[in-house]
Amino acid sequence: MMPEKDERKKPAKVRLREIIDKIYEEAWEAKEKGEPVGWSSSKFPAEIAETLGLKVLYPESNAAGIAAKHGGARVCEEAEKLGFSNDICAYARISIAMAYGADCPEKPMPMPDFLLCCNNICNCMTKWYENIARIHHIPLIMIDVPFNNTVEVSDEQVEYMKAQFMDAIRQLEAISGRKWDEEKFQKVCATSNRVAKAWLKACSYCQYEPSPLNGFDLFNHMANVVQTRCRKESAEAFEALIEEYEQAVKEGTSTWHYDENYRIMFEGIPCWPELKKLFNPLKEKGMNTTAVVYAPAFGFVYNNLDELMKAYCKAPNSVCFETGVEWREGLCRENHVDGVLVHYNRSCKPWTGYTPEMSRRLQNDMGLSVVSFDGDQADPRNFAEEQYKTRVQGLYELMEEKRKGAGQNGNESGRAAEKFS
Amino acid sequence: MEMKVDELLKNFREAAFHPGKLKRHYLAQGKKVVACFPYYVPEELIAAAGMVPMGLWGCKGAPTRAKEYFPTFFCSIAQMGMEMVMDGTLDGVSAVVCPSMCDTLRPLTQNLKSAGRYPVIFLAHPQNRKKEYGVKFCRYQYGKMKKQLEEIEGKESGDEAIREAIRVYNANRAACRKFVHLAGQHPEVISAVDRSAVLKSRHFLMKAEHTELLEELNQELERLPRQEWKGTKVVLSGIIADNSNYMKIFDEYGIAIAADDLAHESRGFRRDAAEEGDPLEALARQFAGQDEDTILYDEDLVKRPKHVVRLVKESGAQGVVITMMSFCDPEEIEYPSLKQELDKEGIPSIMLGYDQQITDFGQASTALQAFNDVLEMKK
Numbered sequence: 001m002m003p004e005k006d007e008r009k010k011p012a013k014v015r016l017r018e019i020i021d022k023i024y025e026e027a028w029e030a031k032e033k034g035e036p037v038g039w040s041s042s043k044f045p046a047e048i049a050e051t052l053g054l055k056v057l058y059p060e061s062n063a064a065g066i067a068a069k070h071g072g073a074r075v076c077e078e079a080e081k082l083g084f085s086n087d088i089c090a091y092a093r094i095s096i097a098m099a100y101g102a103d104c105p106e107k108p109m110p111m112p113d114f115l116l117c118c119n120n121i122c123n124c125m126t127k128w129y130e131n132i133a134r135i136h137h138i139p140l141i142m143i144d145v146p147f148n149n150t151v152e153v154s155d156e157q158v159e160y161m162k163a164q165f166m167d168a169i170r171q172l173e174a175i176s177g178r179k180w181d182e183e184k185f186q187k188v189c190a191t192s193n194r195v196a197k198a199w200l201k202a203c204s205y206c207q208y209e210p211s212p213l214n215g216f217d218l219f220n221h222m223a224n225v226v227q228t229r230c231r232k233e234s235a236e237a238f239e240a241l242i243e244e245y246e247q248a249v250k251e252g253t254s255t256w257h258y259d260e261n262y263r264i265m266f267e268g269i270p271c272w273p274e275l276k277k278l279f280n281p282l283k284e285k286g287m288n289t290t291a292v293v294y295a296p297a298f299g300f301v302y303n304n305l306d307e308l309m310k311a312y313c314k315a316p317n318s319v320c321f322e323t324g325v326e327w328r329e330g331l332c333r334e335n336h337v338d339g340v341l342v343h344y345n346r347s348c349k350p351w352t353g354y355t356p357e358m359s360r361r362l363q364n365d366m367g368l369s370v371v372s373f374d375g376d377q378a379d380p381r382n383f384a385e386e387q388y389k390t391r392v393q394g395l396y397e398l399m400e401e402k403r404k405g406a407g408q409n410g411n412e413s414g415r416a417a418e419k420f421s
Numbered sequence: 422m423e424m425k426v427d428e429l430l431k432n433f434r435e436a437a438f439h440p441g442k443l444k445r446h447y448l449a450q451g452k453k454v455v456a457c458f459p460y461y462v463p464e465e466l467i468a469a470a471g472m473v474p475m476g477l478w479g480c481k482g483a484p485t486r487a488k489e490y491f492p493t494f495f496c497s498i499a500q501m502g503m504e505m506v507m508d509g510t511l512d513g514v515s516a517v518v519c520p521s522m523c524d525t526l527r528p529l530t531q532n533l534k535s536a537g538r539y540p541v542i543f544l545a546h547p548q549n550r551k552k553e554y555g556v557k558f559c560r561y562q563y564g565k566m567k568k569q570l571e572e573i574e575g576k577e578s579g580d581e582a583i584r585e586a587i588r589v590y591n592a593n594r595a596a597c598r599k600f601v602h603l604a605g606q607h608p609e610v611i612s613a614v615d616r617s618a619v620l621k622s623r624h625f626l627m628k629a630e631h632t633e634l635l636e637e638l639n640q641e642l643e644r645l646p647r648q649e650w651k652g653t654k655v656v657l658s659g660i661i662a663d664n665s666n667y668m669k670i671f672d673e674y675g676i677a678i679a680a681d682d683l684a685h686e687s688r689g690f691r692r693d694a695a696e697e698g699d700p701l702e703a704l705a706r707q708f709a710g711q712d713e714d715t716i717l718y719d720e721d722l723v724k725r726p727k728h729v730v731r732l733v734k735e736s737g738a739q740g741v742v743i744t745m746m747s748f749c750d751p752e753e754i755e756y757p758s759l760k761q762e763l764d765k766e767g768i769p770s771i772m773l774g775y776d777q778q779i780t781d782f783g784q785a786s787t788a789l790q791a792f793n794d795v796l797e798m799k800k
Binding site: 083084089092122124127128131133134140143148159163164317318321324346349350353355356 | 489490491492494495521522523524525527529530532534535543545546547549552554555558561562715716718719720722723747748751753754755756758760
C-alpha cells in the first residue's frame with residue numbers, strides 16, 4: 001500500500017523523525033495500559049519483539065539523544081555519584097542513571113519491564129544490562145554473540161546463536177502472553193530486509209561527486225535503522241530518502257552546502273554532544289564526510305534464519321580485524337575519500353583498541369591521510385575543541401600535500417579510488 | 422619447622438619474580454612454552470600436548486612499544502602483555518593464547534595477530550555457558566584450540582593425556598584452595614607478600630611442580646598451632662594484586678588476607694573438571710560452572726556480590742579491600758552493586774586504584790592505614 005499523500009509530501013527526514021516520535025508515544029501508551037515495555041541493545045535481533053508485538057526502546061539511541069541535547073555530562077555525573085566510574089561507557093552511565101531515576105527531560109523514556117541484551121556490540125553491554133535488571137528486578141534476555149576471529153562465521157556459532165534465539169522467543173512469549181506466529185515473523189523479516197536494503201542504498205549515495213549528502217546526515221538517520229528497522233514506515237521513509245538523493249544527483253544539489261574540496265571518512269561513533277563543533281571546521285575547509293563506518297554497519301540483510309544469525313554477528317566490534325579492514329577500504333574506495341578522521345572514543349574500548357593499527361592499514365594499503373582526535377560519544381568532558389580543530393587542520397594539510405604530489409605524478413586528485421580503479 | 426617454610430617460600434618467590442628464568446629453564450629442557458592471557462584458558466590442553474603453559478598477566482612497568490597498538494586508557498594487563506610481545510620478552514614461546522571475553526581482550530586478540538610475532542590461539546568463550554548449547558559451543562572452541570596446539574607440537578594429544586592433565590590441574594587447584602584457607606589462618610607465618618608470591622608462581626611453574634611444593638607447604642602449615650592474630654583480616658577483591666610493594670603495605674599494618682576474590686588468584690582455581698568421560702566436554706562443563714566473576718554473564722544477577730559477602734563471613738575477615746585495576750570496565754561497572762551489598766551487610770570496604778605502572782603506593786598506604794582503624798573497630 002502506498003503511504004498517504006500528505007506523508008509523501010513531507011521531506012524524508014521529517015518522516016523519519018516522526019516515526020521515532022511515534023515509537024516513543026506507543027511505548028508510553030503501552031506503559032499506561034500496563035503492557036510490558038522493553039529496553040533493548042541496538043543490535044539485539046529486533047525481529048523477535050516485533051513479531052510478538054512488544055514495545056521496545058533503545059537506551060543507546062536514547063543516550064545519544066540526551067547527549068545531543070547537551071544532557072550527557074549532567075546525567076553521566078549522576079551515574080558517577082552512584083559509584084559508576086567515569087571510565088565506563090557514557091551510554092551505559094546515562095542509561096543506568098536513568099534506570100535509577102535520573103531526570104532526563106531531553107529524552108524521557110518509560111522504565112523497562114524486560115531487557116533484551118545482545119553483546120555483539122560489546123561486553124560492557126552485558127554488565128550494563130545486568131545492572132538495570134538488578135535495579136528494576138526485571139527479566140534480562142541475553143543473546144551472546146562470541147567475538148569472531150575469522151571472516152566467516154562458523155556453523156557452530158550459528159547453531160549456538162540459533163539456540164539462544166529460540167530461547168529468547170520462549171522467554172518473550174511468556175512476557176508478552178502471545179504465541180509465536182511464524183508467518184508474521186517471515187513478514188517482519190521481509191520488512192526488516194526492505195529497511196536494511198533501503199538504508200544501505202541511501203548510504204551508497206555518498207559515492208557521487210559531489211555527494212548529494214553529508215555523512216553526518218546518516219548519523220542522524222541512524223536512529224531509525226536502529227530503533228525502527230522492522231517497520232514498514234521506515235522502509236517507505238528510507239525509500240523516499242533515496243528518491244531525494246537521486247533527485248539531488250540529477251540536479252547537482254546536496255545537503256552539504258559548502259565546497260567539496262576534500263572527501264573524508266569518519267571513523268567511529270560521532271561525539272553526539274559536539275556535532276556542531278565537529279562539523280564547523282570541516283565546513284570551513286570544504287571537507288565533506290562521504291564515508292562513515294558506523295552507519296552501514298546497521299544494514300542487516302539476510303535470506304533465511306542462518307543468514308539472520310550471521311548478519312547479527314557482523315557488528316563493528318564483533319568482527320575480526322580483516323573484516324574491519326575490508327569494510328573500511330571498501331567504503332574509502334566506493335566513496336572516493338582523500339583522508340580519514342579517526343575518533344579515539346573514550347567510551348568505546350572494543351572499537352578504539354584496534355584503531356591505531358587500522359589507521360596504519362588505511363595509510364599503508366591505500367595511501368590515505370589519517371589523523372585522529374580524542375573524544376567521546378556522549379560525555380563532552382572528554383572532547384577538546386582546540387585539539388580537534390588542530391587535527392582537522394593537520395588532515396587538511398596532509399591531503400593538500402598529497403594532492404600536490406599526486407598532481408605532479410599525473411593523478412590529479414590523489415584519491416583512493418583512482419589508485420584502485 | 423619455620424626454616425622449612427622459609428625455604429619453601431623462597432622457591433615460590435623465585436618462580437613468581439623470575440618467570441623469564443623459568444621460561445629459559447623449560448626451553449632448555451626442550452619443552453615448548455605457550456603464554457596464556459587471562460581468563461579461563463583451559464591450560465590442561467597445553468599441558469596434555471606436552472607443552473608448558475605460562476600465565477601472561479602483564480608485568481610491572483610502563484608501556485612504550487604497546488602504545489603503537491593501544492591508546493592510554495586500556496588496562497595494564499593488555500598493555501604490558503602487548504609490550505612483552507613487542508619487546509622480545511616472550512621470545513622462545515611457541516604461541517600466545519588470548520581469550521576475548523572483555524572489551525580490551527577483543528581488540529588485543531586482533532592486535533596480537535597484527536603484530537605477527539607469535540602464533541595466536543584465539544578463544545571465544547560462550548557467555549550463555551550453562552545451557553547445553555553453551556557447553557557444546559565451548560567444547561567446539563576448546564577443540565579448535567586443541568587442534569592448533571597439536572599442529573604446533575606436531576603430535577595429537579589423546580583423550581587420556583587430557584584426562585591426566587585434568588587430574589594434575591585438579592590436584593593443583595585443590596592444593597591452592599587449601600593454601601588460601603591455611604594462609605588465612607596463619608598470617609603470622611604467611612605474609613601478604615608471600616601469599617601473593619605462592620599464588621602468582623602457579624602461573625609460571627609447571628602445575629605438578631607447583632603442587633608438589635605447595636602440598637609440602639600446606640603440610641607444614643597444617644602442623645602449626647593456631648595463634649591469635651593481633652592484626653585485622655580482609656578479603657581482597659579485584660583482578661590482580663601481585664605487586665609486592667602493594668602487598669607490603671598490608672603486612673606493614675598487620676592486615677592479613679583471609680580470602681580473595683581475585684581473578685589472578687581464587688577465581689582461577691575455584692572449580693575442578695571431571696576426570697572421567699570426554700575431556701573436552703569436562704573442560705567445557707567446568708567453564709559452565711564458573712560464576713561469581715565480573716567478566717562472566719550472571720544469570721542470577723546477584724551471585725557475585727553475595728559471594729564476596731559469603732567469603733567475608735566464612736573467612737572471619739572484618740572488611741573488603743577492592744583493588745581496582747585502572748580502566749577495567751567489568752570491575753568498575755560491578756563496583757556499585759558490590760559496594761551496595763557490602764554496605765547492606767555492614768561490611769566495611771575500601772576501593773584502591775591499581776595499575777602495573779604504579780611504583781609508589783603512598784596514597785594506597787595512607788588509605789589502608791585509615792581503613793585499618795575501621796577494621797579494628799569491627800573485631
